[in-house]
Amino acid sequence: MTNDPLKAAWQQAKLPAHDDLSGLMRTRGGHPVMSRIRRQLILEGGCYILFLLVYYDFFDGHNRPLYLNIILVLSVACMLVQHVNGYLLAAGQLKAPDIVQSLQQKVRQLKQYAWLSVGSRILGWCGILLFFCSGIRWTTPKYWLLAGAGIIMAIQMVLLWQLWQRRINRINDTLLALKE
Template identity: 80%
Template sequence: MTNDPLKAAWQTANIPAHDDLQAVVRARGGHPVMSRIRRQLLLEGGCYILFLLVYYDFFDGHRRPLYLNIILVLSVACMLMQHLNGYLLASSALKGPDIFRSLQQKVLQLKQYAWLSVGSRVLGWCGIMVFFCTGITWTNAKYGLLAGAIIIMGVQMAMLWQLWQRRINRIKNTLAELNG
């Protein structure tokens, strides 16, 4: 017996099983963060697919060489697969004998995904730029626009990388707190 009523209440509390908690979350429509990720995936995926359906006519894909069409389709598919992979990573349950090892595994997965996320966006946007920039008669103004677009994409990729590093560092800090 303990003299601390809070500790005694905690020890006698009826804690639902993990499977019961997952059933409750599923019955309520899922976790709100997962709902936002799913909504973003559907919106962006729908836009990518719509783009692939209309680019051939709208952006003269039929007048461009086959290799440029393949580059464009692969670039957009690369970014779409990156989004799907992110959703699957976010929805995967923690695996491990305890929370500490589970978070260690999640940190490794997030590091790999951060590289994949930034890399696939860079490759995707490079492929899209190659498709649209091929066959242009270049002037100084167009070079300036291209340089501006490259700078904007570079800043976006740097911000995306920093975002992933902050997420990973938050989990690392939690691991450090759990460890000691």
């Protein structure tokens, strides 16, 4: 028994049932953001798999060396695994005992994933370019075209890295505000 009425009311409070919003989200397919991520994963994954099913005939995979076919398949698989890993990271629940530790853990996970995301895309696109650029008779216009594609991909990777840094910095700002 306590003399503090607020503390007594807190101790006597009943926890709300988890059947309201969380049950509704479980029955309808989850959080709307997770539904969009899952839809994007299914669409992009389907496109990657479709590409792998048709590249051998459509892009003369049978006329190229085995190592180039393996590099192409591994490159596309690398990007597909990266997307699945991102979905699992977004779907993962916070497991630390308090919000500050949970956010610190999430920041560490996001930093690792940012490196994985950018790195897997670079490796994936390099493998795809290697497959499609082999066997080409190179001329000056084709070199310029390759340089343009390289510049566009480099800009995309820088923008992707900046996007991840903004996300991480936003969580770090929240973490600093909670610590103060």
